Amino acid sequence: MSCLDKLKTQGFKLTPQRRLIIDIIHNTGAHLTAEEIIGHVHSKMPGVNKTTIYRTLELLEETGCILRGEKGDHSLYHRSEEGQHHHLVCRKCGKSIDCAENLFDPIERSLAEKYGFTTSFQHAVIRGFCEACKDRI
DSSP: OOHHHHHHHTTOOOOHHHHHHHHHHHHHOSOEEHHHHHHHHHHHOTTOOHHHHHHHHHHHHHTTSEEEEEETTEEEEEEGGGOSEEEEEETTTOOEEEEOTTTTHHHHHHHHHHHOOOOOOOEEEEEEOOTTTGGGO
16 A cells, blocks of 8 residues: 555545655655755745654654664654665764665564564664774774
């Protein structure tokens, strides 16, 4: 089900601002910070308030249309259709390495078995040191 369909089915209005933000996230094909999304929105609809954009991002995350991850001091937003994916980020040089989608499957199973806790790791950022930097710390 598309993001627009999800919102419509759940009774949310499909305002021009919401449509634009969804289009930006879905058509860019990259992880975007809120500031980048605001820049894209303002280039197409200059009068849109930042608060509207932040509220829309929260709504889209709550409804499962987008996922939010953290990288450094910034939140990154991307389409939920991209599925699970994770990044290893070097604390020294900032290099980002994509890693296997099923990386957290054993942890998810262990949490369920030991604690009866169900979770799903959709987008994780793990900080450490890359191969090149680990010897220079």
